Amino acid sequence: MDNSKSAIPHTSNTSRFILEPLSNQRLANLCGQSDNNLRYIEKNLGVEINNRGNRFQITGDSFSVEKATKIIKSLYDRASRNYVSPNYIHLSLQESDVSIQHIEEISIKTRQGAIKGRNPQQTCYLFNIAHHDISFGVGPAGTGKSYLAVASAIEALKQEKVQKLLLIRPAVEAGERLGFLPGDLTQKIDPYLRPLYDALYDMLGFERVNKLIERHIIEVAPLAYMRGRTLNESFIILDEAQNTTIEQMKMFLTRLGYGSTAVITGDITQIDLPKGQKSGLCHAIQVLKNVQEISFTFFKSTDVVRHPLVQRIVQAYDHFDKQPF
Secondary structure (H helix, E strand, O other): OOOOOOOOOOOOEEEEEEOOOOOHHHHHHHHOHHHHHHHHHHHHHOOEEEEEOOEEEEEEOHHHHHHHHHHHHHHHHHOOOOOOOHHHHHHHHHHOOOOOOOOOOOEEEEOOEEEEOOOHHHHHHHHHHHHOOEEEEEOOOOOOHHHHHHHHHHHHHHOOOOOEEEEEEOOHHHOOOOOOOOOOHHHHHHHHHHHHHHHHHHHHOHHHHHHHHHOOOEEEEEHHHHOOOOEOOEEEEEOOHHHOEHHHHHHHHOOEOOOOEEEEEEOOOOOOOOOOOOEHHHHHHHHHOOOOOEEEEEOOHHHOOOOHHHHHHHHHHHHHHOOOO
16 A cells, blocks of 8 residues: 555665465455545654555554554454454553553453453553552543443452442432432432442353352442441442542541451542532542552553543543633
């Protein structure tokens, strides 16, 4: 192909390789309609990709060329079995980032397959959860904060590192006043914990999750019900922590007992507290930032692993919020 490109820097490097075995169908799956898949990789990595059949040439800075080469070879392998979707390419681009090679990769086995970090921040997040009693995951929706916390909790439960899994969320929309809602406690808080339930069902299956809830190995509760408790040998996930008050956050953090792990997740751009009330999550980040035994993993819009459009939506909102009025 002969494309009109912007000039490549003089410090550019070139990678030439042949994709084997030759298969026109695999090449079509790899390149996409009108070579859209290749153009997407070019745009995101800042490289120039040219090919004649299965002979490829990639030009750009050495790091980006190496990443593009690995991605294309990996996608060609996948193209023999599956259609290569833009979403899959988006995830491959994130997974290819090797900027934190010193971090031990955590892999969690579930019935859906192995779960591991899809980008450097997710890898770092899983590592932090595995090596700290208290971990914070802070960032926009779609970065895997809650999902990976649930996966880590299930792994700890399987390995008998903990005896119980607690899923906690502030029910801000109900003002923490759940009494007027129909049903028992679990049914009252269910709507607020649905994302965590979905992750559990994904990894363990519907029947097993329900059995663990019946045996009180998995417990769901609104944050207000944690007052006065001491949680030993438990894995506790506090989701949507941006909607805690300062007092609630302090109360939650001081519930931690022996042999327990706590993961606090939240998005400080989506605070639903009454106007003028400071978020307990924002306050905790300031107060605890120098406590070495506590880890903080901060996700950005570029770490979003949902549909590529979600990442662009988050970035657009970030850009708009920073503009002066």
